[in-house]
Amino acid sequence: MTPLFYAAGMLALMALGACSEERHPLDRHLGQLRPETVAALPDMGWPPGTLLCPLTMYQSELPGSAPPADRVNAFLKQKQFLGDEGLWSLIVVKPMPEGDAGIEQLLFKRADYDVFNEPEMLKRDGGTLPTGFVPQTCVSVERARVLVTRPQRSDRTLIVFGTA
Structure with missing residues (x-):
């Protein structure tokens, strides 16, 4: 093999590697958890007081009147975000005084698990919540x-955000 041909092959391999999607550390963490457990989230460096608000597939806004719902829904509307079958997202609301300052949306491809935030779904499918676990629309990182x-x-694993 000529050196030029070898170099071109190496460049092609590096380009393919650069195009591969690196999973977010939170996505990797959730994908490794086994059913029938309650687990803490890894430290993502978010400041104290940060709220995490998962949006399920097809969900385009936060339900109810939870304190960050107005801010988050205005943020999502401005972005013209529409939920999709292949995506779930996590809205990260850092402690900020007002508006969409400090709001970040992390998008995740549907993986080997589904994230949901409706306890009714768990009841419908015959699951039970462990004692002390309380599902939350938004939960503080602490x-x-x-x-x-x-x-x-x-055969799908379900992940519910909450507190214990």
Whole structure:
């Protein structure tokens, strides 16, 4: 093999490597959790008081009147965000006085698990919440936990954000 041909091959391999998607550390962490556990989230460097608000597939706004809902929904509307079947997202709301300052949206491809924030879904599928675990629409990073479960008649792992 000529040196020029070898160099061109190496450049092509490096370009392919650069195009591969690196998973976010939170996505990797959630993907490694096993069903029927409640686990803490890894330290992502978010400041104290930061709220984490998951949006499920197809969900384009935060429900209810939770304190950050107005700010987050205005942020999502400005971005013209529409939920999608192949994506879930985590809205990170850092402690800021007003507006969309300090709001970040992390998008994740649907993986081997589904994130949801409706306890009714767990009840419908025959699952139960462990004692002390409380699902939350938004949860502070200091208290954030995730429930990992697998409903009856399903091969999908479900992840619920909440506190324990």
